[in-house]
Amino acid sequence: MSTTLVYLDARSLSAEGIGKAERELLTIAAARSAGSVVVAVSSPVDDDVAAGLGRFGATTVLVPSSDVTASLAAGPAAFAAAAAAESGADLVLLTNAGDSKEVAARLGIKLSAGVVTDVVAVAGDEYTKSVLAGTYTTRIRVKTATAVVTMKANSVEPAAAGDGAAEVRRLDVPEIGPSATVERTEAKPASGRPELADARVVVSGGRGLEGDFGPVEALADSLGAAVGASRAATDAGWIEHSYQVGQTGKTVSPQLYIAAGISGAVQHKAGMQTAQTIVAINSDPDAPIFEIADLGIVGDLTEILPQAAEEIKRRKA
C-alpha cells in the first residue's frame, strides 16, 4: 500500500489550530494512504498540537531528537529524509511556502526523488499543475520510487476534525553537514488581518494606488479581509513582497476578491482567478481584469474605496 509522509514546518502549527494549507495536506494524505498518515514536524510538538494533528488524520507524528531548525533548510531536509526512510513513504507532501519548497529541493537530492512544485491536485501517481501563468494545465508522473510534491494552498477542501489520535515518536537526525546557521530571528509584527493564502475575503491593490495602500487597508479592515497586491505595487516597494498575488506570488482562492487599480495581467490572474466572486475597480473600462470580474466598477478608486468602506461600516453598525 502507498504511504504518504506529510512534512510540516513546526512554526505553522499552534495549540490554537492547524492551518488550512496544512490540513489540506493531511486530507490528501488520508485519501491516498487509507488509515495511515505519517507526519514529520521540524521541531518537537506539545500535546495540544499532536492531538490537533491526530484529529485531522495523522496516525504517527515524527519529531527530530535534536534541533534541526538552526541550520535553515539543511537540517529540516536531513530530518525529512530520515522520516521518509523510516515511514517507507513513496510520496512526501509539503506546503508551497518558500521554506518548504527549499526543503523539498534538498529532499529531492537526498532521496534521488522527482520533485514537483505548485501542484493543485493529486490523483493516484498523477500530479496536476498549471504552467505558463495558468495558460496550460499539465499532468505529471514521477519516474523515481519516491515523489516529493509541494501543494498550492486552497487546492482541496480540508476534511473536518475527527476523533483520531496520533502517536508521537522521536527520530534521530543523521549528520546535517555544512550549512548556514541562523544567528537571530525576529517575529513579524502581527497585522491582525487574516493570512492572505487562507482568507475568505481579499482586497488587493495595484499600480493605480500610486503608492497609498491606506484605502485598500481601510476597506479590508471593514470587511475583516486580508490585503493583497499586484507585482507592480510590491516591486515599487509600496508593500512587502509577501503580499503579492499571482504567478510569482501567492495563490488565493477566496469567496470574494476585490481588485483595485489592477489591470489584470495574465500573471496576476494566475493567482486569483479561482476566487468565487471577483469585484474589479478600475478607471479604464477596457482593463483586462473586467473580463473575469463578476462585478466591474469603472471609476476612480480614491473615491470608490473610501465610500465602500464607509458604507460597510455603516451597515455593520
Ligand SMILES: Cc1cc2nc3c(=O)[nH]c(=O)nc-3n(C[C@H](O)[C@H](O)[C@H](O)COP(=O)(O)OP(=O)(O)OC[C@H]3O[C@@H](n4cnc5c(N)ncnc54)[C@H](O)[C@@H]3O)c2cc1C
Ligand atoms: C515572469 C513574470 C511574473 C510575474 N508575476 C506576477 C505576479 O505574481 N503578480 C502580479 O500581479 N504580476 C506579475 N507580473 C507582472 C504583470 O505582468 C503586470 O506587470 C502586473 O501585474 C501589473 O500590475 P498592476 O495591474 O498593478 O499595474 P498596471 O498594469 O500598470 O495597471 C494599473 C491599473 O490601475 C488602473 N488605475 C490607475 N489609476 C486608477 C485610479 N485612480 N482608479 C482606478 N484604477 C486606476 C489603470 O487603469 C490600470 O489598469 C509578472 C510578470 C512576469 C514577466
